[in-house]
Amino acid sequence: MSRIIAENNGGGHVLDAATGDGTPVCETSVDVTKLPSMPFLLSFNHLTYSVKVGRKMPLLTGGGRTKTLLNGISGVARDGEILAVLGASGSGKSTLIDALANRISKGSLKGNITLNGEVVESRVLKSISAYVMQHDLLFPMLTVEETLMFAAEFRVPRTMSKSKKRTRVQALIDQLGLRNATETVIGDESHRGVSGGERRRVSIGVDIIHDPIILFLDEPTSGLDSTSAFMIVKALQRIAQSGSIVIMSIHQPSYRILGLLDRLIILSNGQTVYTGLPTNLSLYFSEFGYPIPEKENKTEFALDLIWELEGSPEGTKSLIEFNKKWQSKNSELVRLCSSLKEAISVSISKGKLVSTSTAMVPRFANSFWKEILVLSNRSILNSRRMPELFVTRLVAVLVTGFILATMFWQLDNSPKGIQERLGFFAFTMSTTFYACTDTLPVLLHERYIFMRETAYNSYQRSSYVISNALVVLPGLITLSFAFTTITFWAIGLNGGFSGFLYYLLIIFASFWSGSSLVTFLSGIIPHLMLGYPIVVAILACFLLFSGFFINRDRIPAYWIWFHYLSVIKYPYEAVLHNEFDNSTECFMRGIQLFDDTPLVTIPNAMKVRLLQSFSDVLGTKITSSTCFSRGVDILRNQGITDLSKWDCLFITLAWGFFFRILFYFSLLFGSKNKRT
Known part of the structure; x- marks a missing residue:
């Protein structure tokens, strides 16, 4: 487990984060003391979340048993990159996304989540982040442009003129590759509209209309064919490269999609079994004793192996312990140089729409x-x-x-x-x-x-x-x-x-x-x-x-x-x-x-x-x-x-x-x- 020393205007906040790929958090250069600051770094440490199950008759059953959905999950996510959370159904992917997006009550979630070394208030987090649900929830008879324009009316600051909002919508349409579907209605079971992949990109567009710093997505490629799924992740890559942190859960990425991902966290029953770069998967499992065949899909091999281990008497305990040793061996000291306020100012200078004064973020965009x-x-x-x-x-x-x-x-x-x-x-x-x-x-x-x-x-x-x-x-x-x-x-x-x-x-x-x-x-x-x-x-x-x-x-x-x-x-x-x-x-x-x-x-x-x-x-x-x-x-x-x-x-x-x-x-x- 690496130690990240966060220096915010001379302060010394010490944070734990699992990088797992041997690279510094601020930059990829070796000399970390001369690096310019990375605008945004989301760090989450020892996240643990448990729920009570079997409580239909709590007076007779004593309140039910406790089930741990997350168990000591740590990691980092940086702007300009896509962090993908992988795992089988029930592994904790969606729960981790919800935890990072502040969709779990603080009293139930243990651990800490910081952005550039600072705990972000819930109100501020809502203004600088977005969460895309797994299901597309849109009005069926609005066109793509109308849907995004109404989203702009709700999310973009009221100080922005109508023409600038329209300009933002047009730019987002191009960024998401929706130009050919601009005047097409969303559609539903009774009305023909955009394709499934286009509908998913519209859903993403609705939530990122205000150009958020952090974007959370719960299985955005679920239910899509391989081509549509690739186009979704390709659009997410462009969003990340525009200066956003993109964190998504995904069940089993294809070879082409894997090439678009920057970092992976693989979960098994709420615990981390791998954290690091996609390119390090082969080395990781080779050292664990299960080399990945040359022509095999790396993530498919990893998830199949994890599934087999989960069915064994010892489960994934050996893989979890190996991951801890791997992270300890491949971690470095890095320096975090910018405060959250400074990072937001840098982000705005690049064209982001969030407010420079995070303490004065208006709760609602309109009267x-x-x-x-x-x-x-x-x-x-x-x-x-x-x-x-x-x-x-x-x-x-x-x-x-x-x-x-x-x-x-x-x-x-x-x-x-x-x-x-x-x-x-x-x-x-x-x-x-x-x-x-x-x-x-x-x-x-x-x-x-x-x-x-x-x-x-x-x-x-x-x-x-x-x-x-x-x-x-x-x-x-x-x-x-x-x-x-x-x-x-x-x-x-x-x-x-x-x-x-x-x-x-x-x-x-x-x-x-x-x-x-x-x-x-x-x-x-x-x-x-x-x-x-x-x-x-x-x-x-x-x-x-x-x-x-x-x-x-x-x-x-x-x-x-x-x-x-x-x-x-x-x-x-x-x-x-x-x-x-x-x-x-x-x-x-x-x-x-x-x-x-x-x-x-x-x-x-x-x-x-x-x-x-x-x-x-x-x-x-x-x-x-x-x-x-x-x-x-x-x-x-x-x-x-x-x-x-x-x-x-x-x-x-x-x-x-x-x-x-x-x-x-x-x-x-x-x-x-x-x-x-």
């Missing part, structure tokens, strides 16, 4: 209102190019409205008509909520994009929540107007034009509340397969306790709290108020009293004589025109007496805002990018 504007523009642009999503929702609402209108055509005010109206209202209110569930896949996809972008302070969570709410409003208004127009007049609902307007408002409030509920659930549901069952189950419970299937007065005391939590309760009661809250209108007269009895089939004359008999017995005059049930009586029978129709409307709207607030907190606490 709050500018963030909302840019987020809304991006979402609208992407949605406008996928009209089939909204058209499908609109057609579904129109078809549902048409079926309901023809099924409940011109209901009368008879007792049966009243019951049919109650059924229509219950079905309508539940349908407005269920109709919002089809946005769940889009919301989940956007949440993953949100997590990637906010990991490095692209924008504030509150800006995203407000933008999301504003963007959906026009669509909800359109759906509400379409459904209301079809059903209100066709079914013959009461209230005239004022009743129509209120009905429109409550339908909109229901769509708004349902959309907000699904949006909130998208912030806490882990993946789509669980999404639909959870949403459907929650809405089914809300409908059950809405007051339609069982009146409020008959709900058991231990369930009454759920009745008041039911989101469907309030719009359901609102439309009943709108329909029946009229003390002058009668819904059951005279002979209609017999409609729900076995006497319904007798002649009307006989019914009139029976009413006269009732009059004689009761001492009250009862005729065929006597009113037995008014709207207020129906509301009372349904248990709807404690809230007015305006109270119900405001509460329904308030539920929507409440769910948006919960959505914000779900993003704040549930969409973390760090491991615990």
Whole structure:
């Protein structure tokens, strides 16, 4: 293990770092005392990280056993070079990348990570680094240029003009080899777009738009053919040569890709089995006793050998010990000459975009209102190019409205008509909520994009929540107007034009509340397969306790709290108020009293004589025109007496805002990018 003496303005910070190739850290010249400073040197020492596993029933299992994912990993990475972390699945590659990128909680990670001998604050690290995830998370209907331009709006300092941002985007397009795909949309399963390799390069471009000093990548060549993978690493080489530290994990590089890598760290079960230059692999394994055949792929041979050793009784213990001896034998004293601030100044002089004052790095590149504007523009642009999503929702609402209108055509005010109206209202209110569930896949996809972008302070969570709410409003208004127009007049609902307007408002409030509920659930549901069952189950419970299937007065005391939590309760009661809250209108007269009895089939004359008999017995005059049930009586029978129709409307709207607030907190606490 080498000793690196870091002298920052006369200070003497002593750092451990494994070089493993016999070269100094600052330069490759032999006389290290006369070397100019290397602008950036990332050093990580004795990184150890453990997690608890088997904790499904911690009270019975005692908390589970501890599994060590990283065990004393050390190394260095320099600007102008690519450091590749190799290993089989489960070896700790991604965990090491996460540790270096500050994506593991400091309380869980042991060891130290420094840049030019200094521990970098999390806020500063976010501004000078970038992390490219393994999966491409992009808006499918934006072009390559638009995608990078929106990234520039979020990440590039606000002091930079629009023209300079565009210049930066064009330069990055050339650097990544995307010139021929500039005007091509990203695409997805349903829309043809760029190739897989181009999509991966766009993902890289989105994260390096601010020209970071350090670039972390989690298996950027995963899932690509050999040519696309080579082009990715070739682009990363150009990025490194522009003055960045590039650290990437890779499963098994080809011979051509190996020639582009500058340094390797090979892991096995969280421990280092090799650190050094790719060219030293043959010598290393030869001295270990397993010479690599001349025409064999070096990394393929190394990984196969490690896999065989892992399956042996002793495992890779002998190789780990040999690596320690190798590093000790091939290490030298080197001198680190520049402080982090000085190195950043040098980097800026080369054209980097990071701020010279790392202590004054702004947390966000834009103001709050500018963030909302840019987020809304991006979402609208992407949605406008996928009209089939909204058209499908609109057609579904129109078809549902048409079926309901023809099924409940011109209901009368008879007792049966009243019951049919109650059924229509219950079905309508539940349908407005269920109709919002089809946005769940889009919301989940956007949440993953949100997590990637906010990991490095692209924008504030509150800006995203407000933008999301504003963007959906026009669509909800359109759906509400379409459904209301079809059903209100066709079914013959009461209230005239004022009743129509209120009905429109409550339908909109229901769509708004349902959309907000699904949006909130998208912030806490882990993946789509669980999404639909959870949403459907929650809405089914809300409908059950809405007051339609069982009146409020008959709900058991231990369930009454759920009745008041039911989101469907309030719009359901609102439309009943709108329909029946009229003390002058009668819904059951005279002979209609017999409609729900076995006497319904007798002649009307006989019914009139029976009413006269009732009059004689009761001492009250009862005729065929006597009113037995008014709207207020129906509301009372349904248990709807404690809230007015305006109270119900405001509460329904308030539920929507409440769910948006919960959505914000779900993003704040549930969409973390760090491991615990």
